[in-house]
Amino acid sequence: MQSESKTEKQPILSPILRWFMLAMVLANIAGMMTPMLIPLYLTDLGADITDVGLVFTLTSVVILILQVFGGWMSDSIGRLRAVAIGSIGGTIGYAAMFLAPTWQWMIVALAIHQIPYALVGPSFQAFIAENSAEANRGKVFGMTNTIFQITGVIGPPLGGLLAGWIGFKGMLAVSGVLYGAAACLRIWMATTMKSSAKQNATEKLTMHSFKTTMARMVGLLVGGGVITWIFLTDGIADIAFRMSGELQPLYLEKIANIGLAEIGTLGSISAIAAMFIPLLSGKLVDKHGERLPLIGGFALIFTAFMVFLRADSFLTFAISWAVFGLGGGMLGPAYQSLITKVVPAKMLGAFSGVFYSSRGLIALPAPWLGAKMWEAISPRAPFIVTACASLLIMVPIYFKFRLPENKSNTSKPDGMQHKIATVPIEVSD
Numbered sequence: 001m002q003s004e005s006k007t008e009k010q011p012i013l014s015p016i017l018r019w020f021m022l023a024m025v026l027a028n029i030a031g032m033m034t035p036m037l038i039p040l041y042l043t044d045l046g047a048d049i050t051d052v053g054l055v056f057t058l059t060s061v062v063i064l065i066l067q068v069f070g071g072w073m074s075d076s077i078g079r080l081r082a083v084a085i086g087s088i089g090g091t092i093g094y095a096a097m098f099l100a101p102t103w104q105w106m107i108v109a110l111a112i113h114q115i116p117y118a119l120v121g122p123s124f125q126a127f128i129a130e131n132s133a134e135a136n137r138g139k140v141f142g143m144t145n146t147i148f149q150i151t152g153v154i155g156p157p158l159g160g161l162l163a164g165w166i167g168f169k170g171m172l173a174v175s176g177v178l179y180g181a182a183a184c185l186r187i188w189m190a191t192t193m194k195s196s197a198k199q200n201a202t203e204k205l206t207m208h209s210f211k212t213t214m215a216r217m218v219g220l221l222v223g224g225g226v227i228t229w230i231f232l233t234d235g236i237a238d239i240a241f242r243m244s245g246e247l248q249p250l251y252l253e254k255i256a257n258i259g260l261a262e263i264g265t266l267g268s269i270s271a272i273a274a275m276f277i278p279l280l281s282g283k284l285v286d287k288h289g290e291r292l293p294l295i296g297g298f299a300l301i302f303t304a305f306m307v308f309l310r311a312d313s314f315l316t317f318a319i320s321w322a323v324f325g326l327g328g329g330m331l332g333p334a335y336q337s338l339i340t341k342v343v344p345a346k347m348l349g350a351f352s353g354v355f356y357s358s359r360g361l362i363a364l365p366a367p368w369l370g371a372k373m374w375e376a377i378s379p380r381a382p383f384i385v386t387a388c389a390s391l392l393i394m395v396p397i398y399f400k401f402r403l404p405e406n407k408s409n410t411s412k413p414d415g416m417q418h419k420i421a422t423v424p425i426e427v428s429d
Contacts, residue, residue, distance in 0.1 A: 012143045016193055017131050021147050023189065024124065027087065027116075027182035028148065030094075030175040032155025033162070036249045036267050037260070038110070041168045045103035049250065053371030055107055056246045060364055062111040066118030067352070072213055073119065074349030079127040082349070084190035086119025087183035094176030098169055122352035129340050129348065141333035142282025149278070149329065152271025160264020216347065217354035226342050229400040230335075231355065233393050238363040240389030243370030244382040252317065255379050262314055269318050270325035277329030285337045291401050293334040295394045300327030305387035309380055341403055 013021065039052050047055065074082040093113030100109040132140040162171035221231050252258040252266070281293040304323035311317045343351050370382035 012136070012140055014131055016189075017128065017144075019185070019189055019193070020127060021144060023083075023182045023185040025147065025151055026185065027090070027120075027179055028151035029155045029158070030178035030182070032151050032267065032271075033159030033171060033175040033178075034097075036156055036263050037159055037163055037168065037171070038106075039246050039249045040253060040260070040263075042103045042106060043250070044168065045100075045106065047103040049247075049374055050368070050371050051103060052246065052250065053368040055103065055110065056242075056367040057364060058107055059110040059114060060242075060367070063114040063117055064361055064364070066114060067122070068214070068354060069210075070118035071122040071349040071352045071354065072210055074123040074126060074352075075213070075347065076209065078190075079123040079130070079349075080186070080190040080193060082119045082123040083127075084183075084187045086116040086123070087179075087186045089115025089119070091176070091180050091183050094172060094179055098172045098176060122349045125336065125352065126348040129336075136286065138282035138285035138333055138337045139279070140282070141285075141336040142279040145278035145281075145329065145332040146275050149271045149275040149325075152274065152325075153268050156264040156267025156271070157261070158264070160261045163264075164260045213347070213350045214354065217350050220343070220347075220351060221354065226338070226401060226403065229396055230338070230342075233396050233400075235362045237389055237393055239366045240386040242363045242366035243373070244386045246367050247370055247374060247379075247382055251379055251383070256311070256317065258314060258317065266317060266321040270321040270328070273322040273325030274329035275325075277326050278333050281330045282333040282337075285334050289403070290334040290338040291397060293330050294338075294397050294401065297327045297330035297334065298390050298394050298397070300324075300330060302387055302390040303327075305383060305390065309383055309387070338401065338403075 042052050042055060070082065070086070073085075090113065093109065093115060096109035096112045097106065100106045128140065128144055159171055159175065162174055220227050222228060249263055252263050253260075258266075281297075284293045300323055304320045304327060307316065307320035307323060311320055339348075370385075373381040373385070
């Protein structure tokens, strides 16, 4: 009884996770300052709607390649080292965006900017899983997702205000400085700290090791069961969300006549709403399993799109963004917890890389197709497609996201997890 009491009094996040999350907050405040504004910046540099879709399609190719190697490197050299290397690349990416003179050069800059998504993303989620016990992992993911929403509260409005005050380049300079500070903190962690995970030993980066790991990962994705259904459903969702995601800022500015500062504020509203949900989602996961919060999350996102498509004022758009935040906050911990129970413990980094790359390959033409639908049908068309996908995807979640009877929250605490990116706001820089 005494040991149980001591365990209950321990903080949800260990000291190393607190440092890890501090660096994440700094990096993603910087990261959240730019996504809603980059499409607008591209149009300022001379790009039209189709060009914007083409830019994001082409830069997606880079992340497809980098993620495969990034996840494997994370498993081989260690999470903190991979995060530090990725952060250095991210700092270079910010400098490249600042210096890019045309929208064509922005393709190169945005490609470099993908480096942290390839290295930091898989390592970020694996590191949290490795430093938490499976019995309360839903709560840990709920807490980390709640902390992450701080970046969405601060970043978008700060980016919008700075862009309106000192221009896009001034905003990029400020976000680059913030990201550089996070990179320094991550390098310090990589050189002075060690994860509490058992799988800490580093391995040599050999081509044989890479081929063996990739073969195992492909087998997981196509082998049937829960992982295959996660891959199929998330691939469909990613296609739908990529068709409309980059076009949302353009819709707000050109169709709804919403200003830069207000666009940034919408992102903040979404993050504020999302702050109240991850802990609830984590508790539902630990008590009732993952399907309930997953279905609830997609139902909220569908509702948000219905409000968005009917909005005719900033207030109505604000309501839709708040519901987007609630839906995204519900999805995160549930997806993360589910993957910890179905992916082999020592393979999360590689799995994440192969998963993201395979899914991204399927969705590669989506931004361009969304832009074409905007021009050929109507600006509302890509958003209608995304809304319908959010509704339909709940069916396979209910019927196919069922764990085997022997999977429970009492297994060893060195399980792994993965994040599915299916909402407007994503981790992780």
